Amino acid sequence: MNDPASFDSFVLNYQDMVYSTAIRLLGHEAEAEDVAQEAFLRAWKHWAELKDGQSAGGWLKTVTRNLCLNHLQRYRNRWTLFTDLRRSDDDDGAEPDVAAPDEWEDATLTADQRSILEGAIAALPRDQRVALVLFHFEGLDYVAIAEQLKISLGKVKTDIFRARAALRKKLQPLRETVGV
Amino acid sequence: MNKQERNEAQWAKWTDQVLTQLPAHSAPATLAPRIRAAVARLQVLPWHRRPWLQWPTTFKCLSLAVVGATSTAVSYWVLPHAPVVPSASAVVPGYEPAVTIVGAFSTLSHGLFQALAHSGTGTMAVVLGTIGVFWCMSLGLGTACWRLSIREN
Structure with a gap:
């Protein structure tokens, strides 16, 4: 029999992690909340196995990520169309030629800078954001991202490259302030 | 590694460093109560009121076995043994539509049974191939309609 009290404490411990993963991948608060709820409901259904294990957090993170990717996959046609339109509006096709950072060891961000970064x-366009989040926040490599998103390795590299380029374009003032 | 690749690698490292400093988003205050309410609803619902996919595995297997056994029994009863057209005297008043459906199904299945029994391998292959082609066409058409509707929404 599942124990509601221990599950409630599990929810409180992991809700920020689950919601962060969902909001960064989906970029939409209401959808992120729905996905987070679904992830915890799945955890509840497997609570008998999860409550004594050490890997509940990892399990929950993987389930959340997969739920988000399924959600994105379901609406892929629609968002591909829109991101293509946005890309043609935003980008001129040429990548900015920005010099590499000289120092990055002391890149400590203030609260305002974190907010700008978020x-x-x-x-970012959705496909770029998803690839970037999977790479930098979820720790997946290019091959794993390509498999998860069912796209080519080249597209993953291009999306992440473009995402970083877009970030550094917007974060140029931040880079100068932080001194990197 | 050329200069461009080195630049890109350094930018990747810089991006990684700044992104990993970002703290987790705070979950909205409504999330935990929503989860509690959803769990409470799950606890209240008996297994047979939940979606089939959420039934206990034993009941799922049992339900599949019951459906399979029932279908097999009905098919066995209808195919070789049932009369092709039920006699008027055998029809219980009020059940005429059901009897008509069973009669039609029986006639069709009897004809199919006879055709299968007397067809050669080549004919069977053509029939099965045709059914397969039509099935694929239906699937393709359905998928196209579904994708179009998603795009339009």
């Missing part, structure tokens, strides 16, 4: 990530 905004810049949220403003």
Whole structure:
């Protein structure tokens, strides 16, 4: 029999992690909340196996990521169309030739800079954002991302490259302030 | 590694460093109560009121076995043994539509049974191939309609 009290404490411990993963991948608060709820409901159904294990957090993160990717896959046709339109509006096709950072060891961000960075990530086209989040936040490599998203390795590299380029374009003032 | 690749690698490292400093988003205050309410609803619902996919595995297997056995029994009863056209005297008043459906099904299946029994391998292959082609066409048409509707929405 499942124990509601221990599950409630599990929810409180992991809700920020689950919601962060969902909001960064989906970029939409209401959808992220729906996915987070679904992830915890799945955890509840497997609570008998999860409550004694050490890997509940990892399990929950993987389930959340897969739920988000399924959600995105379901609406892929629609968002591909829109991101293509946005890309043609935003990009001129040429990548900015920005010099590499000289120092990056001391790149400590202030609260304002973090907020700017979150905004810049949220403003990325969806396919670029998803690839970037999977690479930098979820720790997947290019091959794993290509398999998860069912796209080519080349597209993954291009999306991440473009995402970084867009980020550094928007974060140029931040880079100068932080001194990197 | 050329200069461009080195630049890109350094930018990747810089991006990684700044992104990993970002703290987790705070979950909205409504999330935990929503989850509690959803779990409470799950606890209240008996297994047979939940979607089939959420039934306990034993009941799922049992239900599949019951459906399979029932279908097999009905098919066995209808195919070789049932009369092609039920006699008027055998029809219980009020059940005429059901009897008509069973009669039609029986006639069709009897004809199919006879055709199968007397057809050569080549004919069977053509029939099965045709059914397969039509099935694929239906699937393709359905998928196209579904994708169009998703795109339009």
